Amino acid sequence: MDSLNQAKIQKFEEFVDRRLKPDLVRAIAERDKVFEQQKIFSDLRKNIENLEQNSVTNLRTLVNLGSEVYMQAEVPDTQRIFLDIGLGFHVEFTWSEALKFISLREEKLERQIEEYTRLIASIKAQIKLVCEGIRELLQIPEEKTVEGRVF
Amino acid sequence: MEKPEVKGTVTSLSSMFPAEEVQKAANRVAETLSEKQNEMNQLREFIADNTSLINLVQKLPEELHHDIMVPFGKAAFFPGRLIHTNEFLVLLGESYYVERTAKQTVEILKRRGKSLESKMDALEAFMQDLKAEASFFDSTASEAAEDLVEIKEEYEEENSTETESQSGELEQESPSFAEADNTMVASEDDEFAHIMSRLEALEKEELAAESYGENDEDQDTGAAVSDGDEDEDEQAKAVFHRKKYEGYSSLDHDQRYSEVYQSRKPLQQLKGKDSMNEETSSKYHHQDLISQLACTGLTVEPVIKGKMSHSQSMPQETKMLNPSINASVPFEKRVKFEAEHSSRNETSKSGFDSSKAFTGSIVEHTLNLEKASPGQTTSQFSGSQTSKPVSRFKMQRK
Numbered sequence: 001m002d003s004l005n006q007a008k009i010q011k012f013e014e015f016v017d018r019r020l021k022p023d024l025v026r027a028i029a030e031r032d033k034v035f036e037q038q039k040i041f042s043d044l045r046k047n048i049e050n051l052e053q054n055s056v057t058n059l060r061t062l063v064n065l066g067s068e069v070y071m072q073a074e075v076p077d078t079q080r081i082f083l084d085i086g087l088g089f090h091v092e093f094t095w096s097e098a099l100k101f102i103s104l105r106e107e108k109l110e111r112q113i114e115e116y117t118r119l120i121a122s123i124k125a126q127i128k129l130v131c132e133g134i135r136e137l138l139q140i141p142e143e144k145t146v147e148g149r150v151f
Numbered sequence: 152m153e154k155p156e157v158k159g160t161v162t163s164l165s166s167m168f169p170a171e172e173v174q175k176a177a178n179r180v181a182e183t184l185s186e187k188q189n190e191m192n193q194l195r196e197f198i199a200d201n202t203s204l205i206n207l208v209q210k211l212p213e214e215l216h217h218d219i220m221v222p223f224g225k226a227a228f229f230p231g232r233l234i235h236t237n238e239f240l241v242l243l244g245e246s247y248y249v250e251r252t253a254k255q256t257v258e259i260l261k262r263r264g265k266s267l268e269s270k271m272d273a274l275e276a277f278m279q280d281l282k283a284e285a286s287f288f289d290s291t292a293s294e295a296a297e298d299l300v301e302i303k304e305e306y307e308e309e310n311s312t313e314t315e316s317q318s319g320e321l322e323q324e325s326p327s328f329a330e331a332d333n334t335m336v337a338s339e340d341d342e343f344a345h346i347m348s349r350l351e352a353l354e355k356e357e358l359a360a361e362s363y364g365e366n367d368e369d370q371d372t373g374a375a376v377s378d379g380d381e382d383e384d385e386q387a388k389a390v391f392h393r394k395k396y397e398g399y400s401s402l403d404h405d406q407r408y409s410e411v412y413q414s415r416k417p418l419q420q421l422k423g424k425d426s427m428n429e430e431t432s433s434k435y436h437h438q439d440l441i442s443q444l445a446c447t448g449l450t451v452e453p454v455i456k457g458k459m460s461h462s463q464s465m466p467q468e469t470k471m472l473n474p475s476i477n478a479s480v481p482f483e484k485r486v487k488f489e490a491e492h493s494s495r496n497e498t499s500k501s502g503f504d505s506s507k508a509f510t511g512s513i514v515e516h517t518l519n520l521e522k523a524s525p526g527q528t529t530s531q532f533s534g535s536q537t538s539k540p541v542s543r544f545k546m547q548r549k
Binding site: 040041043044047059061062063065066067068069070071072073074075076077078080081082083084090098 | 200201203204207208211219220221222223224225226227228229230231232233234235236238239240241242248256260263
């Protein structure tokens with residue numbers, strides 16, 4: 001029986017290490033990406049609101065030409081803004097439209113984050129399950145009559 | 152030439168370089184190699200970016216304004232224009248920025264490109280070394296798998312050839328060099344006697360030779376004298392003659408000079424050293440020394456000299472010579488010898504007048520030689536071995 005147990009334990013451990021843990025890592029990475037996107041859009045929103053509040057029409061910025069070489073740029077009319085709506089498209093918006101769009105976008109991102117969080121949680125639960133199984137297999141041979149030790 | 156009895160040791164290569172370890176080493180080297188490859192690719196990208204940026208910076212001042220889309224964060228753009236097209240703000244690092252014109256910016260970028268390129272070259276050189284290492288490991292692994300064995304045999308005087316197949320190790324010295332080394336490892340006493348006898352013979356010949364054309368013959372007779380040393384002597388002579396005909400007149404001279412000189416030095420030293428002026432004992436020592444020298448000094452020197460003919464790095468020669476000598480012989484003996492070399496400089500100097508005649512004969516004897524060269528070669532030679540009795544020689548010559 002012991003050898004069988006050992007084999008089972010080994011299988012469980014392998015399963016955890018090879019499938020579950022990498023899955024967990026991947027899921028976390030994806031979620032982080034979405035977090036980033038969310039941050040970008042929230043920053044954008046804040047900036048636009050700022051511009052609106054101060055009624056800024058002209059804008060002077062420094063544009064990065066590459067390798068941290070900057071050049072002055074001027075935006076004469078800040079009424080129009082082009083937003084990236086995904087799939088390589090940029091759409092012209094006015095400020096209010098832009099703000100609406102951004103809020104929609106943010107909602108979508110939040111939903112994505114929630115999904116990822118759920119996925120991560122389930123993977124973690126699976127890992128825990130397998131570990132418990134291993135522990136059971138290990139402890140039953142040792143303590144044959146012990147029950148309800150989970151407290 | 153090999154004796155029928157098994158004298159040496161046979162070690163299987165696989166025992167010296169266990170196959171697994173070689174594999175591991177090869178893997179490690181491969182990993183490092185791939186890392187460096189990645190770094191190299193990155194560097195190449197940087198360099199490409201840099202060059203494209205240089206082009207851009209050069210092109211921009213052509214217009215007063217450029218219509219562009221000005222980015223606003225990562226996901227938004229504003230339509231706008233580039234203004235002040237000749238003013239660039241360049242980051243120098245550590246949050247230091249400079250405003251530069253296009254031309255100055257181009258210079259900055261060019262300098263950056265140069266440093267990147269030099270980094271890449273260094274990386275490439277490193278990678279080459281790694282590749283060599285990797286190939287070495289691979290070959291070793293395959294050889295170990297094939298059960299190659301390393302055979303080592305002690306050198307004995309009568310044998311001039313050695314069987315030493317060292318597949319894994321890099322032979323950095325010339326073959327004769329290695330041979331000479333192995334020579335030393337073997338029975339030193341016999342060699343010592345050999346060398347001593349030879350030296351003695353040479354000395355006698357020099358003393359006797361007042362005329363020029365005698366040296367060659369003397370050398371030959373000297374060779375005949377030292378018994379059992381034929382192979383070495385032939386070798387030495389063969390090397391010597393080879394070198395002679397190389398057409399490096401001054402260097403031949405040097406060779407000859409150094410070779411004979413080398414043989415003379417220990418002779419002189421030994422003379423003073425033991426205060427054994429009996430022919431037999433000193434002869435015995437001389438013999439050893441001669442044979443020793445025949446292997447190290449005589450064979451090696453010409454080889455080295457030949458090599459050295461291309462560069463004037465004489466000090467190297469000394470170093471090359473010394474390690475061979477020191478490494479091959481049992482340390483005490485050789486060290487003593489060397490020590491006495493330097494110490495007995497003065498003492499033996501007085502007792503040895505024939506050096507004058509000797510050098511004269513050398514001059515004459517080399518092939519396309521002019522009388523003017525001796526002075527040259529002397530200074531050349533003496534320049535190399537400052538710590539050795541050469542200086543004495545030089546003094547005498549001058």
